[in-house]
Structures are given as C-alpha cells and as structure tokens.
Amino acid sequence: MTARTVHLPVAAQDSLDDVVGIGVRAEELGYERAWYPETWGRDAVTALAALADRTDDIGVGTSIVNTYSRSAALVGQTAATLQEHSGGRFRLGLGPSGPAVVEGWHGQEFGNPLRRTREYVDVVRKVLSGEQVDYDGDVVQARGFRLRQDPPEPAPEIDVTGMGPKAVELAGRFADGWHALMFTEDGFRDRLADLRRGADLGDRDVGDVRTTFVLPCCALPDGERARDLARQHLAFYVGGMGTFYRDALARQGHEDAAETIYSLWQDGERRRAVGAVDDDLLDALGAAGTPETVRERVREFEALDGLDAVAVSFPRAADPDVIDRTLEAVAPA
Structure with missing residues (x-):
C-alpha cells in the first residue's frame, strides 16, 4: 500500500512553532512521515529536532538538504544526531539542488552535481557506520574523521532527489530511496526505467529503493x-x-x-x-480543487506502479488555514 507523507511548508509560516504544529497535526491525522525541505526558510535540522521533541511516532526527514552548504562529514554527523534525537525516526534526503540556490545563495560553484551526490552518499554511510573516514574522492576529501559516540542503530536510510535520467539512475544504483519532484505521471514512469537501470548496474533489487512522489496539493471548498x-x-x-x-x-x-x-x-x-x-x-x-476532487487525484497518483509513498506538499502562498484544510482533506484513511 502506498504510504502518505507530508512536506512541511517553508514559506508563509510566522514562527517555528507554526511549522512544528503542522507536523504535530500530521501525526494526529496518521501521516507516516513529515519531510522538511531546506530552502530559504528555517533550517531543516533545527525544525526537525523541534518536531521530534513534540511527536512520538511520525517519521522525520530532510527532503532535501543540499550537498554544497555542508561538508559530507557534517551531513553524516547531523544524520547520526537526528537519528539519536528522534529515537530512530529519521531519514536523510539529500541532493545537489540547483545553481540558483548553490551559487546564488551559498556562493559555491555548482560543479559535478552527480559525482558530488554519489560521494556524499559514500561518506555519510561511512560516518554512520562508526568507522574512521578516510576518503579521497574527485570532489570530497576527508581524513581521520570518526564519530565520538556510538553510531546510530539502525543507521538512517539515505534518499536522493533527481529529475534527469542520470540523476535518477544514480539513485537506483547507490541510494536507499528516490524523491521525485515536479513530475507528471508519464514523466515519473519514464524515470522509473532509469531507476531500474541504476539498480541493475548496482546489482540491486529496484524494489529495495523507496520511491517518494512529492505532490503539490490544495483542497478547499x-x-x-x-x-x-x-x-x-x-x-x-x-x-x-x-x-x-x-x-x-x-x-x-x-x-x-x-x-x-x-x-x-x-x-x-x-x-x-x-x-x-x-x-x-x-x-x-498536482492535485488542486475541492476536497473530493483532490482526494480522487491523490488516489490516482498513488496507483502508479513502482510508487511507494506520496508526499503531500502545499502551495508556497498557502496560509495556515489552507494547509490545515488540505492536510485534513487528504489524510490517510
């Protein structure tokens, strides 16, 4: 059965408490996981730590943190800490983002995004194992790093985002999951072929790569x-x-x-x-319109072959009332 998760909004929220409150409400309504994307709003780490404090069961995850504004070792440390803090409920989503964010906001050159993503997955996994990290990649170099605390058990799984064929192939080959954003149904089906090819290249079962479809939703009378x-x-x-x-x-x-x-x-x-x-x-x-229309459209997306989870997201201008109405309208049965 396709899981239903939620993307917490990064815009139009007056306070961190408001953001966390949406996650608390999502837990009450039965959503499996709350994702937080890190863009121009509050940072994902603080927001998810606060959400973990106020919830008991809902999973928490980043979707996504970019692979340029933090070092690979720091991303590994952060994943280990959030896994500990949440009692094993954390899942890491990462990816390169794009030039507008990386170069415009963070002042970093947007170079080798696919290779960088691959090497970040390698280093983060090494950090989470508790072993010493000595890594000499094309993009990432790290020497002598090791967690001072026991590694998290279990280690959080690592998802990557991707829109182009090679990026999705990379997810199938190396990651635990793939996040699909801004896709039509046909576009998603096309990229699934790339995911399968990547899994084959990595000698893996594509069924072990969890697919999450980020779906813009807005349900109002x-x-x-x-x-x-x-x-x-x-x-x-x-x-x-x-x-x-x-x-x-x-x-x-x-x-x-x-x-x-x-x-x-x-x-x-x-x-x-x-x-x-x-x-x-x-x-x-997306799925937008009356609650009945949106529920039916979400079910249509959920019926896609090869899809494991839908992540309900909200329009960037949605106010708290719009968000709550939409959350309730498409809450898991």
Missing part, C-alpha cells in the same frame, strides 16, 4: 481558489527557480509551456506566467 494557489506555486518553480524545473518539465513533453512560463516570469510578466499554467498542466502536476 472554493475549488477555484485552491487551483489559483496551485497555479501560482507551479509558475514560481518553473519560472523563478533558475532553469532546473523548466528543463525537467520540458523533458516530460511540455516544452512550449515550460518555455512560455519561464520567459514570462523572467520578463516580469508574472501574472501572465501564472495564467500560462493551464488546467491540463495543473492537473498533470
């Missing part, structure tokens, strides 16, 4: 308002987050829409960019 919020969200990602999501959408057969949304956004025509997310594209990428 006023279905058109919900759809407007979701349109704004998708237009921002395609048009305003560099070329990363634009290119991913184009690879899925939506080249014209991707280029139109991106160009309009970059030219400052943001209202027109939002309008360029037509109904077909909105429904292909």
Whole structure:
C-alpha cells in the first residue's frame, strides 16, 4: 500500500512553532512521515529536532538538504544526531539542488552535481557506520574523521532527489530511496526505467529503493481558489527557480509551456506566467480543487506502479488555514 507523507511548508509560516504544529497535526491525522525541505526558510535540522521533541511516532526527514552548504562529514554527523534525537525516526534526503540556490545563495560553484551526490552518499554511510573516514574522492576529501559516540542503530536510510535520467539512475544504483519532484505521471514512469537501470548496474533489487512522489496539493471548498494557489506555486518553480524545473518539465513533453512560463516570469510578466499554467498542466502536476476532487487525484497518483509513498506538499502562498484544510482533506484513511 502506498504510504502518505507530508512536506512541511517553508514559506508563509510566522514562527517555528507554526511549522512544528503542522507536523504535530500530521501525526494526529496518521501521516507516516513529515519531510522538511531546506530552502530559504528555517533550517531543516533545527525544525526537525523541534518536531521530534513534540511527536512520538511520525517519521522525520530532510527532503532535501543540499550537498554544497555542508561538508559530507557534517551531513553524516547531523544524520547520526537526528537519528539519536528522534529515537530512530529519521531519514536523510539529500541532493545537489540547483545553481540558483548553490551559487546564488551559498556562493559555491555548482560543479559535478552527480559525482558530488554519489560521494556524499559514500561518506555519510561511512560516518554512520562508526568507522574512521578516510576518503579521497574527485570532489570530497576527508581524513581521520570518526564519530565520538556510538553510531546510530539502525543507521538512517539515505534518499536522493533527481529529475534527469542520470540523476535518477544514480539513485537506483547507490541510494536507499528516490524523491521525485515536479513530475507528471508519464514523466515519473519514464524515470522509473532509469531507476531500474541504476539498480541493475548496482546489482540491486529496484524494489529495495523507496520511491517518494512529492505532490503539490490544495483542497478547499472554493475549488477555484485552491487551483489559483496551485497555479501560482507551479509558475514560481518553473519560472523563478533558475532553469532546473523548466528543463525537467520540458523533458516530460511540455516544452512550449515550460518555455512560455519561464520567459514570462523572467520578463516580469508574472501574472501572465501564472495564467500560462493551464488546467491540463495543473492537473498533470498536482492535485488542486475541492476536497473530493483532490482526494480522487491523490488516489490516482498513488496507483502508479513502482510508487511507494506520496508526499503531500502545499502551495508556497498557502496560509495556515489552507494547509490545515488540505492536510485534513487528504489524510490517510
């Protein structure tokens, strides 16, 4: 059975307590795990530690932390500490993010993203084993590092994100899971072939690689308002987050829409960019409308072959009331 998880929002929350409260509510409603993406809001480590303090059963995880703003050894230390602090409920999601974040926000050169992700997985696993880390990679070098405390038991599993064929192949070959973001159903199916190829190259069973589909959702009695919020969200990602999501959408057969949304956004025509997310594209990428409509659309995504979990996410402009209504509308049965 496909699990239902939740992406805590990084925007439009007045306080850390508000963010944590959404995770507490998700536990009450039966969601399996609360993910926290680290972008321009609060840092993921503090937020997840606070959530672990106020919950008992719900899993916690990063989706994602990038592989440039922290060293690989520090990511390993952090994973070990959050696993200890949460009583074994932590799962690490990491990935390279994109140039807009890495170069624009963190001042790091966005080079060798796939190799860097592979080497981070290697080093983090080594750290979590409790062994001394002596690693001489193409990107990552570490000498003489070892945890001073006992390693976590069990070690947290490591997921990676990926949108292009080679990135998804890497997930299948080396990671414990793959996070799919900004995909249509057909786009997800296409990338599953890359995941299987990666698993074959790593002499692994693809069924052991947990797939999580991050699905933008907005469920309100006023279905058109919900759809407007979701349109704004998708237009921002395609048009305003560099070329990363634009290119991913184009690879899925939506080249014209991707280029139109991106160009309009970059030219400052943001209202027109939002309008360029037509109904077909909105429904292909998310679940937005009345609660009944959204529940049915989520079930359709969950029925995808090869999918293990859906992560319900929210429009970036969603206020606490919109988030709570959506959480409740699509809560696990």
